[in-house]
Amino acid sequence: MLDDRKLAVLRAIVEDYVSTNEPVGSKALVDRHNLGVSPATIRNDMAVLEEQGYIQQPHTSAGRIPTDKGYRLFVDRLSTIKPLSKAEKRAIETFLSGAYDLDDVVGRTVRLLAQLTRQVAVVQYPSLTRSYVRHVELVPVATGRVLLVLITDTGRVEQRLIEIPSGLTEESAGHLRALLNTCLSGLAFGDVPGAVSDLPEKVSPEERPAAAAVLSVLLETLVEKHEEKVVFAGAANLASVDFSRSFRDVLEALEEQVVLMRLLGESADSSTVTVRIGTENPDEGLRSTSVVAAGYGVGDLTLARLGVLGPTRMDYPGTMGAVRAVARYVGQILAGS
Amino acid sequence: MLDDRKLAVLRAIVEDYVSTNEPVGSKALVDRHNLGVSPATIRNDMAVLEEQGYIQQPHTSAGRIPTDKGYRLFVDRLSTIKPLSKAEKRAIETFLSGAYDLDDVVGRTVRLLAQLTRQVAVVQYPSLTRSYVRHVELVPVATGRVLLVLITDTGRVEQRLIEIPSGLTEESAGHLRALLNTCLSGLAFGDVPGAVSDLPEKVSPEERPAAAAVLSVLLETLVEKHEEKVVFAGAANLASVDFSRSFRDVLEALEEQVVLMRLLGESADSSTVTVRIGTENPDEGLRSTSVVAAGYGVGDLTLARLGVLGPTRMDYPGTMGAVRAVARYVGQILAGS
DNA sequence: ACTGGCACTCCATACTTCCGAGTGCCAAGT
DNA sequence: ACTTGGCACTCGGAAGTATGGAGTGCCAGT
Numbered sequence: 001m002l003d004d005r006k007l008a009v010l011r012a013i014v015e016d017y018v019s020t021n022e023p024v025g026s027k028a029l030v031d032r033h034n035l036g037v038s039p040a041t042i043r044n045d046m047a048v049l050e051e052q053g054y055i056q057q058p059h060t061s062a063g064r065i066p067t068d069k070g071y072r073l074f075v076d077r078l079s080t081i082k083p084l085s086k087a088e089k090r091a092i093e094t095f096l097s098g099a100y101d102l103d104d105v106v107g108r109t110v111r112l113l114a115q116l117t118r119q120v121a122v123v124q125y126p127s128l129t130r131s132y133v134r135h136v137e138l139v140p141v142a143t144g145r146v147l148l149v150l151i152t153d154t155g156r157v158e159q160r161l162i163e164i165p166s167g168l169t170e171e172s173a174g175h176l177r178a179l180l181n182t183c184l185s186g187l188a189f190g191d192v193p194g195a196v197s198d199l200p201e202k203v204s205p206e207e208r209p210a211a212a213a214v215l216s217v218l219l220e221t222l223v224e225k226h227e228e229k230v231v232f233a234g235a236a237n238l239a240s241v242d243f244s245r246s247f248r249d250v251l252e253a254l255e256e257q258v259v260l261m262r263l264l265g266e267s268a269d270s271s272t273v274t275v276r277i278g279t280e281n282p283d284e285g286l287r288s289t290s291v292v293a294a295g296y297g298v299g300d301l302t303l304a305r306l307g308v309l310g311p312t313r314m315d316y317p318g319t320m321g322a323v324r325a326v327a328r329y330v331g332q333i334l335a336g337s
Numbered sequence: 338m339l340d341d342r343k344l345a346v347l348r349a350i351v352e353d354y355v356s357t358n359e360p361v362g363s364k365a366l367v368d369r370h371n372l373g374v375s376p377a378t379i380r381n382d383m384a385v386l387e388e389q390g391y392i393q394q395p396h397t398s399a400g401r402i403p404t405d406k407g408y409r410l411f412v413d414r415l416s417t418i419k420p421l422s423k424a425e426k427r428a429i430e431t432f433l434s435g436a437y438d439l440d441d442v443v444g445r446t447v448r449l450l451a452q453l454t455r456q457v458a459v460v461q462y463p464s465l466t467r468s469y470v471r472h473v474e475l476v477p478v479a480t481g482r483v484l485l486v487l488i489t490d491t492g493r494v495e496q497r498l499i500e501i502p503s504g505l506t507e508e509s510a511g512h513l514r515a516l517l518n519t520c521l522s523g524l525a526f527g528d529v530p531g532a533v534s535d536l537p538e539k540v541s542p543e544e545r546p547a548a549a550a551v552l553s554v555l556l557e558t559l560v561e562k563h564e565e566k567v568v569f570a571g572a573a574n575l576a577s578v579d580f581s582r583s584f585r586d587v588l589e590a591l592e593e594q595v596v597l598m599r600l601l602g603e604s605a606d607s608s609t610v611t612v613r614i615g616t617e618n619p620d621e622g623l624r625s626t627s628v629v630a631a632g633y634g635v636g637d638l639t640l641a642r643l644g645v646l647g648p649t650r651m652d653y654p655g656t657m658g659a660v661r662a663v664a665r666y667v668g669q670i671l672a673g674s
Numbered sequence: 675a676c677t678g679g680c681a682c683t684c685c686a687t688a689c690t691t692c693c694g695a696g697t698g699c700c701a702a703g704t
Numbered sequence: 705a706c707t708t709g710g711c712a713c714t715c716g717g718a719a720g721t722a723t724g725g726a727g728t729g730c731c732a733g734t
Contacts, residue, residue, distance in 0.1 A: 026727075040677055061685075139471070236589040255570060362695065365695095398715050398716080
């Protein structure tokens with residue numbers, strides 16, 4: 001259907017269009033890439049490519065630009081992920097190694113990725129559902145109120161304020177804390193509900209209401225609606241590109257946690273880089289953007305995902321390289337802490 | 338210098354320009370406001386106002402628009418803060434009352450403020466320097482590593498990972514934790530350095546290196562460079578306005594914590610609403626924006642600041658009303674939790 | 675199957691025209 | 705001493721009008 005030269009032409013069109021941001025014509029193509037044939041031949045090829053839906057012309061008598069389908073083919077078959085330069089790798093290392101807690105790691109990562117790709121970076125916090133409980137803390141903060149602090153093995157710290165109408169003495173709090181810790185330490189979040197089901201029976205009757213309150217909050221807000229946290233950075237980079245859609249839509253989408261989560265997609269294999277192009281995107285208003293994402297984690301375990309959002313007219317090989325590299329380094333950092 | 342009618346003219350110009358976004362001429366003025374004089378008279382007044390620097394014309398033979406100085410006069414002497422409508426107040430209450438921890442309060446607040454004013458909202462987390470220590474926690478997370486968790490009376494939870502080369506037994510950790518808590522609980526952050534200076538002497542020699550490590554982190558990253566956290570929301574609202582400067586600058590500024598902090602300014606009196614207009618702004622690139630900010634806190638104590646950033650061409654009375662109202666409600670919420 | 679030639683299309687740019695809102699100023703009125 | 709109507713003037717923006725060039729499709733020739 002598409003012989004080698006036609007594929008080469010498509011590749012050349014994508015590359016030129018990405019770097020110049022202008023529709024590319026047959027003449028320009030043979031000038032810049034040595035294809036060994038004349039413009040007329042290229043024109044015939046381009047006619048075929050257009051018929052198949054890989055490229056299109058904005059107006060009659062203008063050059064061609066790739067369609068989403070064209071980018072898809074390019075990403076799948078015509079390009080390879082571009083490794084970062086030594087300098088870039090070093091930059092990543094030095095930039096990430098100074099982090100002192102999880103918030104800091106995530107914050108640095110998202111800024112780094114934005115800077116590296118000159119696009120909008122999105123990073124998800126290590127998922128709670130795939131983490132393990134390291135420590136549970138109960139801190140009475142006022143009469144009738146207790147702060148539940150939960151620390152995971154990935155360094156994530158979650159807090160919830162709990163109302164305990166019956167009050168809770170310092171002593172009972174200590175008791176309950178000890179119980180919770182022995183019960184939960186080392187447990188995967190998914191196993192928490194089963195492990196605590198019989199806990200109310202283990203405490204004295206007067207402590208039971210408090211225990212129930214704590215447990216209900218624990219299960220409700222932490223386990224069931226396994227809170228996923230996502231941050232982004234580099235929105236300023238959107239300004240340099242002009243989207244067909246007013247990029248108000250894009251900014252709005254970015255500020256919606258839910259959309260952001262869907263954007264990164266379900267984690268397939270850990271370190272595989274996935275690309276979603278233009279209309280492949282679930283979200284309205286992001287139809288003119290592409291998302292390059294990858295999972296990150298420690299060892300085989302994928303903890304969460306991170307990625308980059310940019311115009312469909314994007315340097316896919318370079319972006320994929322950056323995303324892959326950053327994902328790996330973040331995994332290393334997390335493993336080492 | 339400026340008689341009453343000239344002031345009325347300036348007020349009318351500001352109001353009209355804010356609502357129409359078009360330079361306003363003498364004819365339009367007398368039509369829309371019943372000033373009781375003819376356009377020619379207004380023209381004379383406008384000439385004076387222009388000479389004094391309160392208004393300017395974009396081009397010869399165009400209407401006038403206010404200068405920064407004009408807005409300043411308007412805010413200081415020609416307008417009063419506009420109270421919110423009942424419906425808006427109710428919206429604030431219901432929206433904020435569902436929050437379950439500090440992160441949630443701040444997150445909701447910033448989104449609420451952005452929605453209310455249709456501009457970019459900025460909220461600072463309750464300042465550590467003005468908070469009190471409620472609880473200190475030490476959690477060993479791996480050999481040689483301890484997580485220091487610090488909880489303030491405002492519900493803020495800070496965490497730092499600490500390397501302890503010599504290691505720390507569960508027992509020593511408990512001991513140290515108890516010491517820290519008795520030492521620091523209830524203390525203002527400003528008083529922490531003094532209170533811990535003699536702490537190393539109170540622990541057994543083998544625990545001393547660990548104690549020193551913990552203290553150095555505590556003092557360094559929490560007290561000295563009293564970490565201030567700021568978040569923003571509503572960047573999408575920037576899209577509807579077109580700034581003279583490419584708003585890339587604005588977005589960049591928004592992603593800089595430091596700039597954001599400076600933006601809100603030093604807290605003067607708690608609930609006074611302050612306005613910084615255009616060039617009064619410290620930051621380059623925000624010269625075409627104005628900031629309306631106020632402190633919030635519990636009782637007399639100002640914990641931090643929040644505000645709104647928008648174009649100088651802004652509905653000051655309305656924005657000031659929204660900022661003031663939200664600041665008050667946040668204070669109430671914090672007081673009640 | 676490829677290539678050179680050729681007529682055609684159409685976008686972008688630049689240039690011109692034209693209208694009207696708005697101004698400044700002046701002389702007359704109160 | 706203000707205020708006002710009148711008037712000439714300015715200038716930006718919209719709409720219309722060339723013009724050039726990049727790019728195309730097609731065809732006949734190799």
